[in-house]
Amino acid sequence: MNKELRQAIIAGNWKMNKTRPEARALIEELKPIAAEATCGVVICVPFTNLETAVELTKGTNIKVGAENVHFEEKGAFTGEISAAMLTEIGVEYVIIGHSERRQYFGETDETVNKRTKAALKAGLKPIVCVGELLWERECNITEEVIARQIKLDLYDVSAEDVKKTVIAYEPVWAIGTGKTASAAQAQEVCAFIRATLAKLYSKEVADAVTIQYGGSMNPGNAAELVAQPDVDGGLIGGASLKAADFGVLLKAASEG
Numbered sequence: 597m598n599k600e601l602r603q604a605i606i607a608g609n610w611k612m613n614k615t616r617p618e619a620r621a622l623i624e625e626l627k628p629i630a631a632e633a634t635c636g637v638v639i640c641v642p643f644t645n646l647e648t649a650v651e652l653t654k655g656t657n658i659k660v661g662a663e664n665v666h667f668e669e670k671g672a673f674t675g676e677i678s679a680a681m682l683t684e685i686g687v688e689y690v691i692i693g694h695s696e697r698r699q700y701f702g703e704t705d706e707t708v709n710k711r712t713k714a715a716l717k718a719g720l721k722p723i724v725c726v727g728e729l730l731w732e733r734e735c736n737i738t739e740e741v742i743a744r745q746i747k748l749d750l751y752d753v754s755a756e757d758v759k760k761t762v763i764a765y766e767p768v769w770a771i772g773t774g775k776t777a778s779a780a781q782a783q784e785v786c787a788f789i790r791a792t793l794a795k796l797y798s799k800e801v802a803d804a805v806t807i808q809y810g811g812s813m814n815p816g817n818a819a820e821l822v823a824q825p826d827v828d829g830g831l832i833g834g835a836s837l838k839a840a841d842f843g844v845l846l847k848a849a850s851e852g
């Protein structure tokens with residue numbers, strides 16, 4: 597199974613949720629719960645909550661991530677945030693290429709690749725999201741879609757850097773819909789991602805990469821999903837907004 601060769605990580609993706617007082621309350625509630633976890637614990641929060649999250653999680657096992665990063669170091673890019681702006685305040689992870697960015701904000705595999713390289717160069721750990729649309733799954737081209745995303749998103753990323761990269765398999769049809777991929781479907785695609793990485797790099801590199809599942813993961817289905825041999829934790833939307841629910845997922849991944 598080789599699961600011991602990599603870290604299972606449960607990462608929350610808060611998306612556009614939580615004002616600062618709400619963020620403070622959730623993090624304070626989460627701290628004692630997260631302290632029990634042996635898996636990696638990450639919370640990816642809106643830009644406005646990053647400093648609060650970094651400050652409140654100092655000395656705990658909770659790492660902080662952003663939800664996006666720009667690929668240029670600085671300049672005329674209104675509304676964007678650079679990798680250095682994130683690292684200087686203590687951010688360690690960043691989600692890149694989430695399907696909501698691809699769908700609503702014109703993110704492409706080319707910009708995902710640029711953002712991934714910029715993040716790695718600055719010392720951030722990218723969580724690169726890939727996943728097929730429902731239509732693509734129905735047309736039986738899931739593997740083609742995923743292989744293309746993996747190849748393009750990681751183009752020119754070194755073996756050493758890819759080991760620092762987390763891949764999140766998030767079937768677009770399962771995000772926020774309450775429709776979860778079955779454990780078998782999640783395993784099948786996560787194993788396919790690992791096989792693709794083995795072809796592009798080596799088996800040793802592929803075995804070292806954390807590959808998460810994301811899409812309506814919740815306290816009821818998490819244990820079965822994270823027990824799959826190629827599923828190394830999850831990227832969690834809705835269930836990351838409630839400390840108790842997130843805690844159940846942390847426990848599942850710590851045991852899985």
Ligand code: 13P
Nearest residue numbers: 609771772811812833834
């Ligand atoms: P949900 O867990 O709300 O389906 O969201 C998944 C997701 O998009 C995490 O990035």
